[in-house]
Amino acid sequence: MDIGIISARYARALFAFAKDRGTETRVYNDIKMLATSFEKEAALKEVLDNPVLPETDKKRLIRSAAGIEVCPEFERFIQLVLQYKRESLLQIMCLIYISLYRKEKNINRIYLYTAVPLAKDLKDKLTNDIQQKTGGTIEFSEHINPELIGGLIIRMNNYQMDASVASQLKRVKKQLMEKNRQTEE
Template sequence: MDRGVISVRYARALLESATAQKVEDAVYQDMMTLSESYLQVKALRTTIDNPMLRKDQKQHVLETAMGAPTALSKRFVSLVLKEDRESILQFMAASYVSLYRKQKNIIRGHLTTAVAVDKATEAKLRQMVESRAKGSVEFTTEVDPSLIGGFILEYDTYRMDASVKTKLHAILNSLNKK
Protein backbone atom coordinates (compact mmCIF):
# COMPACT_ATOMS: atom_id res chain seq x y z
CA MET A 1 0.00 0.00 0.00
CA ASP A 2 1.11 3.58 -0.67
CA ARG A 3 2.84 5.29 2.25
CA GLY A 4 0.85 8.47 1.60
CA VAL A 5 -2.46 6.63 1.91
CA ILE A 6 -1.32 4.88 5.08
CA SER A 7 -0.06 8.15 6.58
CA VAL A 8 -3.33 9.92 5.93
CA ARG A 9 -5.37 7.04 7.37
CA TYR A 10 -3.36 7.03 10.59
CA ALA A 11 -3.47 10.83 10.80
CA ARG A 12 -7.23 10.90 10.19
CA ALA A 13 -7.79 8.31 12.92
CA LEU A 14 -5.61 10.29 15.31
CA LEU A 15 -7.49 13.51 14.53
CA GLU A 16 -10.87 11.82 15.04
CA SER A 17 -9.72 10.38 18.37
CA ALA A 18 -8.18 13.68 19.47
CA THR A 19 -11.33 15.59 18.49
CA ALA A 20 -13.53 13.13 20.41
CA GLN A 21 -11.30 13.61 23.49
CA LYS A 22 -11.14 17.39 22.90
CA VAL A 23 -7.32 17.36 22.81
CA GLU A 24 -6.88 18.00 19.08
CA ASP A 25 -5.11 21.33 19.72
CA ALA A 26 -2.56 19.75 22.05
CA VAL A 27 -2.00 16.82 19.68
CA TYR A 28 -1.56 19.37 16.87
CA GLN A 29 1.28 20.96 18.87
CA ASP A 30 2.81 17.50 19.43
CA MET A 31 2.70 16.68 15.72
CA MET A 32 4.04 20.13 14.77
CA THR A 33 6.94 19.67 17.18
CA LEU A 34 7.60 16.14 15.92
CA SER A 35 7.56 17.32 12.28
CA GLU A 36 9.94 20.14 13.14
CA SER A 37 12.22 17.70 15.00
CA TYR A 38 12.42 15.50 11.91
CA LEU A 39 13.39 18.54 9.83
CA GLN A 40 15.91 19.97 12.30
CA VAL A 41 17.55 16.76 13.52
CA LYS A 42 18.56 14.70 10.49
CA ALA A 43 19.73 11.79 12.67
CA LEU A 44 16.21 11.34 14.06
CA ARG A 45 14.97 9.54 10.96
CA THR A 46 17.95 7.19 10.75
CA THR A 47 17.74 6.50 14.49
CA ILE A 48 14.04 5.62 14.31
CA ASP A 49 14.58 3.49 11.19
CA ASN A 50 17.42 1.57 12.89
CA PRO A 51 16.23 -2.05 13.32
CA MET A 52 18.75 -2.61 16.13
CA LEU A 53 17.04 -0.06 18.38
CA ARG A 54 14.38 -1.55 20.67
CA LYS A 55 10.80 -0.27 20.45
CA ASP A 56 10.90 1.18 23.98
CA GLN A 57 14.04 3.14 23.06
CA LYS A 58 12.36 4.43 19.90
CA GLN A 59 9.32 5.40 21.98
CA HIS A 60 11.55 7.39 24.34
CA VAL A 61 13.33 9.14 21.46
CA LEU A 62 10.04 10.06 19.77
CA GLU A 63 8.47 11.33 22.99
CA THR A 64 11.55 13.48 23.53
CA ALA A 65 11.24 14.77 19.95
CA MET A 66 7.65 15.85 20.72
CA GLY A 67 8.63 17.76 23.85
CA ALA A 68 5.93 17.10 26.44
CA PRO A 69 3.45 14.98 24.48
CA THR A 70 -0.14 14.29 25.44
CA ALA A 71 -1.16 10.83 26.57
CA LEU A 72 -2.93 10.32 23.25
CA SER A 73 0.20 11.20 21.27
CA LYS A 74 2.20 8.74 23.37
CA ARG A 75 -0.36 5.98 22.70
CA PHE A 76 -0.36 6.87 19.01
CA VAL A 77 3.43 6.52 18.78
CA SER A 78 3.20 3.24 20.67
CA LEU A 79 0.64 1.94 18.15
CA VAL A 80 2.78 3.07 15.21
CA LEU A 81 5.77 1.24 16.67
CA LYS A 82 3.71 -1.88 17.42
CA GLU A 83 2.53 -1.98 13.80
CA ASP A 84 6.11 -1.43 12.49
CA ARG A 85 5.11 1.80 10.74
CA GLU A 86 7.74 4.05 12.33
CA SER A 87 9.45 4.62 8.97
CA ILE A 88 6.45 6.75 7.89
CA LEU A 89 5.75 8.48 11.21
CA GLN A 90 7.14 11.74 9.82
CA PHE A 91 4.51 11.61 7.06
CA MET A 92 1.79 10.78 9.59
CA ALA A 93 2.69 13.83 11.65
CA ALA A 94 2.69 16.07 8.56
CA SER A 95 -0.65 14.60 7.46
CA TYR A 96 -2.16 15.28 10.89
CA VAL A 97 -1.01 18.90 10.70
CA SER A 98 -2.58 19.28 7.24
CA LEU A 99 -5.86 17.64 8.25
CA TYR A 100 -6.06 19.71 11.44
CA ARG A 101 -5.50 22.94 9.52
CA LYS A 102 -8.18 21.99 7.02
CA GLN A 103 -10.63 21.10 9.79
CA LYS A 104 -9.98 24.36 11.65
CA ASN A 105 -9.79 26.49 8.46
CA ILE A 106 -6.22 27.58 9.20
CA ILE A 107 -3.89 28.81 6.49
CA ARG A 108 -0.22 29.62 6.78
CA GLY A 109 1.07 33.08 6.10
CA HIS A 110 4.65 34.27 5.86
CA LEU A 111 5.99 37.81 5.91
CA THR A 112 9.57 38.53 4.87
CA THR A 113 10.88 42.05 5.46
CA ALA A 114 14.18 43.81 5.00
CA VAL A 115 14.11 45.02 8.62
CA ALA A 116 12.19 43.84 11.67
CA VAL A 117 8.61 45.15 11.87
CA ASP A 118 6.77 46.08 15.03
CA LYS A 119 3.96 43.94 16.44
CA ALA A 120 1.29 46.44 15.36
CA THR A 121 2.31 46.22 11.69
CA GLU A 122 2.46 42.44 11.90
CA ALA A 123 -1.02 42.38 13.49
CA LYS A 124 -2.45 44.59 10.71
CA LEU A 125 -1.05 42.31 8.02
CA ARG A 126 -2.33 39.23 9.84
CA GLN A 127 -5.79 40.81 10.11
CA MET A 128 -5.75 41.69 6.39
CA VAL A 129 -4.80 38.12 5.45
CA GLU A 130 -7.46 36.65 7.76
CA SER A 131 -10.17 38.86 6.28
CA ARG A 132 -9.19 37.92 2.71
CA ALA A 133 -8.72 34.23 3.47
CA LYS A 134 -11.88 33.99 5.61
CA GLY A 135 -10.11 31.86 8.19
CA SER A 136 -7.42 32.06 10.81
CA VAL A 137 -3.78 32.41 9.88
CA GLU A 138 -0.63 30.91 11.36
CA PHE A 139 1.71 33.78 10.67
CA THR A 140 5.50 33.63 10.61
CA THR A 141 7.89 36.48 10.00
CA GLU A 142 11.44 36.58 8.74
CA VAL A 143 14.00 39.33 8.27
CA ASP A 144 16.02 39.18 5.05
CA PRO A 145 18.28 42.21 4.59
CA SER A 146 18.93 41.21 0.96
CA LEU A 147 15.45 42.57 0.11
CA ILE A 148 16.97 46.03 0.62
CA GLY A 149 13.53 47.41 1.55
CA GLY A 150 9.85 46.55 1.35
CA PHE A 151 8.38 43.12 2.01
CA ILE A 152 7.13 39.82 0.59
CA LEU A 153 3.79 38.54 1.87
CA GLU A 154 2.76 34.96 1.12
CA TYR A 155 -0.34 33.03 2.15
CA ASP A 156 -2.30 30.18 0.65
CA THR A 157 -1.47 30.50 -3.08
CA TYR A 158 -1.07 34.30 -2.96
CA ARG A 159 2.28 36.09 -3.11
CA MET A 160 2.78 39.85 -3.02
CA ASP A 161 6.37 40.91 -3.61
CA ALA A 162 6.83 44.58 -2.79
CA SER A 163 10.56 44.38 -2.17
CA VAL A 164 13.05 46.89 -3.47
CA LYS A 165 15.25 44.04 -4.67
CA THR A 166 12.53 42.69 -7.00
CA LYS A 167 11.70 46.15 -8.31
CA LEU A 168 15.37 46.82 -9.05
CA HIS A 169 15.68 43.49 -10.87
CA ALA A 170 12.60 44.32 -12.96
CA ILE A 171 14.02 47.73 -13.91
CA LEU A 172 17.42 46.23 -14.78
CA ASN A 173 15.79 43.50 -16.89
CA SER A 174 13.72 46.03 -18.80
CA LEU A 175 16.80 48.19 -19.43
CA ASN A 176 18.81 45.18 -20.65
CA LYS A 177 16.09 44.24 -23.15
CA LYS A 178 16.22 47.62 -24.87
Protein backbone atom coordinates in the same frame (compact mmCIF):
# COMPACT_ATOMS: atom_id res chain seq x y z
CA MET B 1 3.32 -0.63 0.04
CA ASP B 2 1.93 2.86 -0.65
CA ILE B 3 3.42 5.10 2.03
CA GLY B 4 1.01 7.93 1.21
CA ILE B 5 -2.09 5.84 1.79
CA ILE B 6 -0.77 4.26 4.98
CA SER B 7 0.40 7.60 6.38
CA ALA B 8 -2.93 9.26 5.55
CA ARG B 9 -4.88 6.46 7.25
CA TYR B 10 -2.87 6.80 10.44
CA ALA B 11 -3.14 10.61 10.41
CA ARG B 12 -6.90 10.55 9.76
CA ALA B 13 -7.41 7.95 12.48
CA LEU B 14 -5.44 10.06 14.97
CA PHE B 15 -7.38 13.18 13.99
CA ALA B 16 -10.75 11.42 14.41
CA PHE B 17 -9.65 9.89 17.73
CA ALA B 18 -8.39 13.21 19.10
CA LYS B 19 -11.46 15.06 17.83
CA ASP B 20 -13.78 12.58 19.58
CA ARG B 21 -11.90 13.26 22.80
CA GLY B 22 -11.75 17.02 22.24
CA THR B 23 -7.95 17.04 22.26
CA GLU B 24 -7.23 17.67 18.58
CA THR B 25 -5.57 21.02 19.38
CA ARG B 26 -3.30 19.50 22.01
CA VAL B 27 -2.35 16.69 19.61
CA TYR B 28 -1.81 19.32 16.89
CA ASN B 29 0.68 21.15 19.11
CA ASP B 30 2.54 17.90 19.89
CA ILE B 31 2.56 16.91 16.21
CA LYS B 32 3.78 20.36 15.14
CA MET B 33 6.65 20.14 17.60
CA LEU B 34 7.58 16.70 16.28
CA ALA B 35 7.33 17.89 12.65
CA THR B 36 9.61 20.81 13.50
CA SER B 37 12.09 18.40 15.07
CA PHE B 38 12.07 16.28 11.89
CA GLU B 39 12.62 19.44 9.84
CA LYS B 40 15.49 20.76 11.95
CA GLU B 41 17.23 17.46 12.62
CA ALA B 42 17.50 15.13 9.61
CA ALA B 43 19.21 12.50 11.74
CA LEU B 44 15.97 11.96 13.68
CA LYS B 45 14.41 10.04 10.79
CA GLU B 46 17.59 8.01 10.30
CA VAL B 47 17.68 7.03 13.97
CA LEU B 48 13.99 6.03 13.98
CA ASP B 49 14.54 3.95 10.84
CA ASN B 50 17.31 1.99 12.57
CA PRO B 51 15.96 -1.54 13.21
CA VAL B 52 18.57 -2.19 15.92
CA LEU B 53 17.36 0.62 18.19
CA PRO B 54 14.92 -0.78 20.79
CA GLU B 55 11.29 0.34 20.72
CA THR B 56 11.56 1.90 24.19
CA ASP B 57 14.41 4.13 23.04
CA LYS B 58 12.49 5.12 19.93
CA LYS B 59 9.46 5.99 22.04
CA ARG B 60 11.57 8.11 24.40
CA LEU B 61 13.21 9.85 21.42
CA ILE B 62 9.86 10.63 19.76
CA ARG B 63 8.40 11.88 23.04
CA SER B 64 11.33 14.23 23.64
CA ALA B 65 11.24 15.45 20.01
CA ALA B 66 7.52 16.25 20.42
CA GLY B 67 7.99 18.16 23.66
CA ILE B 68 8.46 17.31 27.30
CA GLU B 69 4.82 16.60 28.14
CA VAL B 70 2.79 15.02 25.34
CA CYS B 71 -0.91 14.31 25.67
CA PRO B 72 -2.17 10.74 26.28
CA GLU B 73 -3.76 10.52 22.81
CA PHE B 74 -0.45 11.31 21.17
CA GLU B 75 1.27 8.84 23.49
CA ARG B 76 -1.14 6.07 22.41
CA PHE B 77 -0.63 6.99 18.77
CA ILE B 78 3.14 6.68 19.09
CA GLN B 79 2.72 3.30 20.78
CA LEU B 80 0.56 2.12 17.86
CA VAL B 81 3.02 3.42 15.26
CA LEU B 82 5.91 1.62 16.95
CA GLN B 83 3.93 -1.57 17.52
CA TYR B 84 3.21 -1.88 13.78
CA LYS B 85 6.73 -0.78 12.79
CA ARG B 86 5.53 2.36 10.96
CA GLU B 87 8.03 4.81 12.48
CA SER B 88 9.61 5.39 9.06
CA LEU B 89 6.30 7.02 8.02
CA LEU B 90 5.95 9.18 11.11
CA GLN B 91 7.14 12.42 9.50
CA ILE B 92 4.59 12.09 6.69
CA MET B 93 1.87 11.27 9.23
CA CYS B 94 2.72 14.47 11.11
CA LEU B 95 2.46 16.60 7.97
CA ILE B 96 -0.88 15.04 7.00
CA TYR B 97 -2.31 15.55 10.51
CA ILE B 98 -1.21 19.20 10.44
CA SER B 99 -2.89 19.66 7.07
CA LEU B 100 -6.13 18.02 8.27
CA TYR B 101 -6.20 20.16 11.41
CA ARG B 102 -5.55 23.42 9.55
CA LYS B 103 -8.24 22.65 7.00
CA GLU B 104 -10.77 21.75 9.72
CA LYS B 105 -9.98 24.86 11.78
CA ASN B 106 -9.63 27.21 8.76
CA ILE B 107 -6.03 28.11 9.60
CA ASN B 108 -4.02 29.82 6.89
CA ARG B 109 -0.26 29.46 6.98
CA ILE B 110 1.49 32.70 6.07
CA TYR B 111 5.18 32.85 5.22
CA LEU B 112 6.53 36.35 5.65
CA TYR B 113 9.97 37.26 4.31
CA THR B 114 11.50 40.61 5.26
CA ALA B 115 14.96 42.16 5.22
CA VAL B 116 14.65 43.12 8.91
CA PRO B 117 12.28 41.97 11.65
CA LEU B 118 8.81 43.44 11.23
CA ALA B 119 7.53 45.78 13.96
CA LYS B 120 4.88 44.15 16.18
CA ASP B 121 2.17 46.71 15.38
CA LEU B 122 2.74 46.29 11.63
CA LYS B 123 2.67 42.50 11.97
CA ASP B 124 -0.58 42.72 14.00
CA LYS B 125 -2.18 44.98 11.36
CA LEU B 126 -1.11 42.61 8.60
CA THR B 127 -2.51 39.65 10.55
CA ASN B 128 -5.85 41.40 11.13
CA ASP B 129 -6.15 42.41 7.46
CA ILE B 130 -5.46 38.87 6.24
CA GLN B 131 -7.83 37.35 8.83
CA GLN B 132 -10.64 39.65 7.73
CA LYS B 133 -10.08 38.79 4.06
CA THR B 134 -9.82 35.02 4.57
CA GLY B 135 -12.26 34.60 7.45
CA GLY B 136 -9.80 32.23 9.11
CA THR B 137 -7.00 32.22 11.61
CA ILE B 138 -3.43 33.01 10.67
CA GLU B 139 -0.23 31.19 11.61
CA PHE B 140 2.83 33.25 10.77
CA SER B 141 6.23 31.93 9.84
CA GLU B 142 8.58 34.90 9.74
CA HIS B 143 11.90 34.69 7.89
CA ILE B 144 14.61 37.33 7.76
CA ASN B 145 16.48 37.65 4.46
CA PRO B 146 18.77 40.71 4.21
CA GLU B 147 19.13 40.15 0.45
CA LEU B 148 15.60 41.54 0.02
CA ILE B 149 17.10 44.96 0.89
CA GLY B 150 13.67 46.22 2.00
CA GLY B 151 9.96 45.55 1.62
CA LEU B 152 8.47 42.11 2.07
CA ILE B 153 7.28 38.91 0.42
CA ILE B 154 4.11 37.19 1.61
CA ARG B 155 3.27 33.61 0.65
CA MET B 156 -0.07 32.01 1.48
CA ASN B 157 -1.25 28.77 -0.12
CA ASN B 158 -0.63 29.25 -3.86
CA TYR B 159 -0.51 33.05 -3.65
CA GLN B 160 2.64 35.15 -3.42
CA MET B 161 2.92 38.91 -3.16
CA ASP B 162 6.43 40.21 -3.73
CA ALA B 163 6.91 43.82 -2.65
CA SER B 164 10.63 43.56 -1.96
CA VAL B 165 13.13 46.17 -3.06
CA ALA B 166 15.34 43.44 -4.56
CA SER B 167 12.54 42.29 -6.89
CA GLN B 168 11.72 45.84 -7.91
CA LEU B 169 15.38 46.46 -8.75
CA LYS B 170 15.46 43.26 -10.84
CA ARG B 171 12.36 44.39 -12.76
CA VAL B 172 13.88 47.83 -13.44
CA LYS B 173 17.14 46.21 -14.58
CA LYS B 174 15.24 43.89 -16.92
CA GLN B 175 13.25 46.80 -18.40
CA LEU B 176 16.45 48.82 -18.95
CA MET B 177 18.14 45.87 -20.64
CA GLU B 178 15.13 45.36 -22.93
CA LYS B 179 15.08 49.06 -23.87
CA ASN B 180 18.81 48.97 -24.49
CA ARG B 181 18.40 45.91 -26.72
CA GLN B 182 15.59 47.61 -28.67
CA THR B 183 17.64 50.77 -29.31
CA GLU B 184 20.59 48.69 -30.54
CA GLU B 185 18.44 47.00 -33.18
